[in-house]
Structures are given as structure tokens and as C-alpha cells.
Amino acid sequence: MTELSTHLEKLDGYLARFRENGISNLINGEDCPALSGETFTSISPIDESVVCTVARSSAADVDAAAEAAKAAFPAWRDLPALERKKILIGIAEGIEARAEEIALCECHDTGQAFRFMSKAALRGAENFRYFADQVTSARDGKNLQSPTLMNVTTRVPIGPVGVITPWNTPFMLSTWKIAPALAAGCTVVHKPAEFSPVTARILAEIAHEAGLPPGVWNLVNGFGEDAGKRLTEHPAIKAIAFVGESRTGSLITKQGADTLKRMHLELGGKNPVVVFEDADLERALDAVIFMIYSINGERCTSSSRLLIQDSIKEEFEARLIERVNRIQVGHPLDPQTEVGPMIAKEHFDKVTSYFGIAEEDGATIAAGGAREGDKGFFVKPTLFTNASNKMRIAQEEIFGPVLTSIPFSTEEEALEMANDTQYGLSGYVWTNDLTRALRFTNHLEAGMIWVNSENVRHLPTPFGGVKSSGIGRDGGDWSFEFYMEQKHIGFARGQHRIPRLGA
Secondary structure, three states: OOHHHHHHHHHHHHHHHHHHHOEOEEEOOEEEOOOOOOEEEEEOOOOOOEEEEEEOOOHHHHHHHHHHHHHHHHHHHHOOHHHHHHHHHHHHHHHHHOHHHHHHHHHHHHOOOHHHHOOHHHHHHHHHHHHHHHHHHOOOOOEEEOOOEEEEEEEEEOOOEEEEOOOOOHHHHHHHHHHHHHHHOOOEEEEOOOOOOHHHHHHHHHHHHOOOOOOOEEEOOOOHHHHHHHHHHOOOOOEEEEEOOHHHHHHHHHHOHHHOOEEEEEOOOOOEEEEOOOOOHHHHHHHHHHHHHHHHHOOOOOOOEEEEEHHHHHHHHHHHHHHHOOOOEOOOOOOOOOEOOOOOHHHHHHHHHHHHHHHHHOOEEEEOOOEOOOOOOOEOOEEEEOOOOOOHHHHOOOOOOEEEEEEEOOHHHHHHHHHOOOEEOEEEEEOOOHHHHHHHHHHOOOOEEEEOOOOOOOOOOOEOOEEOOEEOOEOHHHHHHHHEEEEEEEEEOOOOOOOOOOO
């Protein structure tokens, strides 16, 4: 039996209960079908088969979840830190115990290749362990002396929060948001993307099996226009953590305005990778390919614009074309597969539309530019050359395995092009000139920059972007700054003079 056959057999066992019973909401610790009785169908992008039916929540379902989170908040907030830590560690252990199930289900649900998703569950467990370790210090503050007062600061959890996660790496990103929220003492209403509901349900089950009290973590499935909209508007929800498209981030900010919600928005990107002629070209080539074609190109930090110095352009692009044409496209559960299908037909149609747009604008399709196979939503890894930074393929987020190569002559020209976009999430710079690296990164408009490296995530560092790529930061203490409120208390050190009025 091949490894693919073994994976498929195990997957059938893991999905059997969802295929039979569907996926319901989880509100106040209990299974809840949508109050309307409505469902929608989740489709696998691999072969367009039905994964399962899913509860389609309305405003009434979100209301129930938000009220459950509100009722559970005081007890969770006041639970001793060591007890919250124990539960978070229990969640991490539960994730580790079911890592294979999570990975296989995520691949089938999203089309992501197993070679990348096999570690996604363990990364999620790492998130819970990391924030579990921060629980006991999350509320620590400062002692700021003044002539008359001992000024003490502390942090307190903001209250019930809404978490809206995307479909590209849904399990890991859910843990990234929910783990610090729980560690801070917040309660949660989670609405996963409608395209990828399976692992969100598994994760919520793991949390409750670890001893999480009812109402602390509520799961509502559905679509942005009804469930998502109500979550962003609900007065009991104090903050929204959202990952997704920039235009959706703008919309939910408007929806949350009337209740003055705090917003953390992790949005889109059109990230440059700048390769100078003095770079280690072998390593740069590996990093350029990895950061656009792994995860099916469906990641916000992908380096989708290659800015290549003209003196090395011809050689670099020739090697790039050769490598891109050898990337293995296939079934996500096949260990040899490097790129799987796009998440859904809607997204497949968007990605493939840029093949015609590129040719209309005068770019060359140097590799790919076509569908792969006749079933499922597979796209050949694609490279556009002879492009300019003004073309749509260089300005718009395609969010697929599509790279646009653009030449530059000078450092100044490279910087101008790198910054000439509405986005500012990440950037990658390849040079062996330290002075240039310092100078360039100082002026590059991006929230995260890697020099002579691909995206290597370190949990304590801040993650987030500028401009249309978002507001706020994840990671380490930055996560607690979002999920907690600062509080100041001033204690008089003696009987200082108080001004007297009307005496």
C-alpha cells in the first residue's frame, strides 16, 4: 500500500462522523444546529466531492454564542492563572495527540500539501504552549513613582472577543488568535472560514476535552454576510481579531464602528523579494521559490513580486523557469506533492483570470499559466516575466502560485518599486552588503522584513503589516496588548496638598 493510499484510508475514518452527522455549532459547550435549521455544503477542492454539511448560522446563532461568552467571562477572567495555564497545556497535548487527524483533514478540506500541513498541528500546539507559559505574567505591570503617588499599572482582559479566521492555513491561524485570547482571560466566539470548517470543529472539541468551561470558547459556522456581520456588530463582543482580505477588513471596521470595537486586522500583501547582484544567488533562488509556491501560494506573506537586479536577471530567471516547471502538482496527501489545488472554484477562477490579464498588459507567461488536469481546482505554478511594477499582476494580490518578475537597475529604483503598492505586510532582501541591507530595510514600507532569509516565524516577535496590510500585531506581548486593557492605579504616598475650592 502506498503512503497516499494509507493517508486516504485514515482520512475516511477521521471524516466518517462528519459525513454522517455534519458539523454543528458549539455554543456554551453544547452541539447546536443552526436555529434556522439551514446548512451549507463543504466541498473538497481536490476532486470537488462533498466533505460534509455544515450549520449555516444566522444572527440569532451569533447572539446565542455572544451571550454565552459574556456569561462565561467573569469566571474565566477570575480563574487563577495556574489553572488557566493547565487547561492551555491540556489543549496543546490534545492537539499533539490528534496531529495526524488534523493534518489529513486540513489537507482534504483546503487542498494544502501534506508535506507542509503535517507540521501545522504541531505548530498550533506550540502556540498554545507558548501562551500558556505567558499566563502568569500577562497581567504584570509597572511601578512608576512620582513625588506624590505610587503609580501602579496592570492589564485586565478586554472581555468576550470575536475571532474570524481564513481558509489558507486555518488550524494554525486559529490557534494563533485563540491561544493568546484565552491566556489573557478573554472568552471567544470563533467564526472559521466557510471553505474550511473541519479542523476548527476538531480544535474546539479538543479544548473542551481539556477542561475548558462551557461558554469560554464558542464556535459558529457560516458566511461573512450574516454570521460574520452580526459578530462584528454585537455589543457584547469587545474586539475582533480578523485575518483575510483588505477589503473585508475595511468592511468589518465599518460594521464594528457603532460599538467602538477594537480591531486587529491581518490583511493582504503584495510582498517584494529584492535580489541584488551581490546576493548568494543559490540560497536566494531557493527562498524565492519557497515563499511563493509553498502553501499553494495562498499565504499573506508570500513573496509574489520578484525585484531582480538587471545584471543577473537573465541567468536568475532561466534557473527560475527550470525549477518552476519541475514543481510537483498533485493530490495533497501524496508525499511527493509540492502544490495542491486552489481552495474553491471561486478562487480558482480568480487566480486563472490573471493569466489573460498578464498577456493583455504585455507580460510574458514564462512558466505555467494554465489549469492542471480536468478535475479539482489545480493550477500550474506560474511565472510572469517582462513585467513592470505598474501592471495589475504586480499590484493586485493574486493569492496563488503565481510570481511576477520585475527588473531594476539601482537600489533607489528597487526601493521605489518595492514601496509602490497599497500593501505593506512583509519584504525580503537578498544582499551581502550589510550597509545596503540596513539602509534598504530602514526605508522599506513593511511590517516584517527578512534579510537573506525566507519567512522564519519566531513566536515572541511582532507579526503584522502597515498600509492596507493591516492594523495591530500578533506575537508575544503584542498579542496581550490587543486582548487586554491597560489600567492605572495611583496610591497616595502621604498627605500631599490637595487644592481646596469653595473652602
